Amino acid sequence: MLISSVHFLFIIFIVMLSLVILLFMIVLLYNFREYTASVRTAGWLRIIDEKISGVIVYAEDEVPEHKQFELLSGNASFRNMLLEKLVDSEKKFSGSAKDKIRSLFKDYHLRNESVNKLKQKKPHLIARGIHELTVMDVDGAVPEISRFLSHPSVQVYQEAQYAMVRFNGFKGLQFLDTFPSRISEWQQLRLLLSIPVLPAGCEAVIEKWLDSINTTVVVFSFKLIRKFQLLALYPKIISLFSTSSAEVRIKAVQTLTALENPETVPYLAGIYDSQPEDVRMEILNAIRVSKDQCCTDLLKRELSESVHPGIKVNAAQALSELGHHEYLSALAGSENASEELTQIIKYALQEKV
Numbered sequence: 001m002l003i004s005s006v007h008f009l010f011i012i013f014i015v016m017l018s019l020v021i022l023l024f025m026i027v028l029l030y031n032f033r034e035y036t037a038s039v040r041t042a043g044w045l046r047i048i049d050e051k052i053s054g055v056i057v058y059a060e061d062e063v064p065e066h067k068q069f070e071l072l073s074g075n076a077s078f079r080n081m082l083l084e085k086l087v088d089s090e091k092k093f094s095g096s097a098k099d100k101i102r103s104l105f106k107d108y109h110l111r112n113e114s115v116n117k118l119k120q121k122k123p124h125l126i127a128r129g130i131h132e133l134t135v136m137d138v139d140g141a142v143p144e145i146s147r148f149l150s151h152p153s154v155q156v157y158q159e160a161q162y163a164m165v166r167f168n169g170f171k172g173l174q175f176l177d178t179f180p181s182r183i184s185e186w187q188q189l190r191l192l193l194s195i196p197v198l199p200a201g202c203e204a205v206i207e208k209w210l211d212s213i214n215t216t217v218v219v220f221s222f223k224l225i226r227k228f229q230l231l232a233l234y235p236k237i238i239s240l241f242s243t244s245s246a247e248v249r250i251k252a253v254q255t256l257t258a259l260e261n262p263e264t265v266p267y268l269a270g271i272y273d274s275q276p277e278d279v280r281m282e283i284l285n286a287i288r289v290s291k292d293q294c295c296t297d298l299l300k301r302e303l304s305e306s307v308h309p310g311i312k313v314n315a316a317q318a319l320s321e322l323g324h325h326e327y328l329s330a331l332a333g334s335e336n337a338s339e340e341l342t343q344i345i346k347y348a349l350q351e352k353v
Helices: 002-057 067-072 076-090 095-107 111-118 123-135 139-150 154-177 185-193 202-209 215-228 231-242 246-259 264-274 277-290 293-305 309-321 325-333 339-352
Strands: none
Touching (some): 002 076, 076 095, 076 111, 076 123, 111 139, 123 139, 123 154, 154 202, 185 215, 202 215, 202 231, 215 231, 215 246, 246 264, 246 277, 264 293, 277 293, 277 309, 293 309, 309 325, 325 339
16 A cells, blocks of 8 residues: 555656656747747848948949848748838938838838738738838828728728828828817827928818817817918807817917917907806917907906916916016005915916016
């Protein structure tokens, strides 16, 4: 009985030892594989860097031959690494260097790799393919990319939107006509920076976007108006103060201020009392920036009578900017001034100093 127990324990020991050795071998093989892949990647990156540097530095007929690069250029993994490196390098250069990088993309037919990504199911691969085709200025891919403007993935449709604008300029914004989703601040900035000029007659299109039920489309339209100083849309912007969206009204105030029309401050002062608190605060900011003395009475009234601390602070700051320091000091020193009002005025005067 004792011998059987010892034999059983010995078998268990051997099995456990075998499992430990097996696990050790698996870890060793995995680490060796990772090390080999790391060494290979480092070697490939060195070869790619040498090729890109040679193409940029030397004239077209003087580029030194790189046999290792040519041998590897048919390898799928190497080609994808090359493509990624070219896309990253394109952002760092301009002029002839940028053109040479794009020529390398064309010479090795890397468009195929990017187009193949558009056929994948994973959103990040599709988005990467669109980005590559956009950065490498493959305008022939526009019809293929346009299919993804209504893709359910945010990552994908944002890249498709950006591509349309990069290739087509203002005309590429046609998706805004019916676009239902929110456009992020970052995406709005990307689109805005991709439009160098506006075509004649664009005001009619932008005016239509200002009536969009998508608030972010309206906000983006305001940014276009400010960037290109579209004064003809001034009346349309004024009409938007009847909308229910406080965000749209706030952006409308900012846009009117940016257009620098002498009628803006008197108009904003006239609608001030009918606006919600957030919009009134933005109007006070506009008055403060304009330094227009026509609103002094309004500012004094809000500083003395408003029940909202934020309104009081903005009014005090605006009066300080307009040079009414003696009035503020006298008000702060009066017997009827509350502790809150005194602190607000002192803050405004100190900020000015």
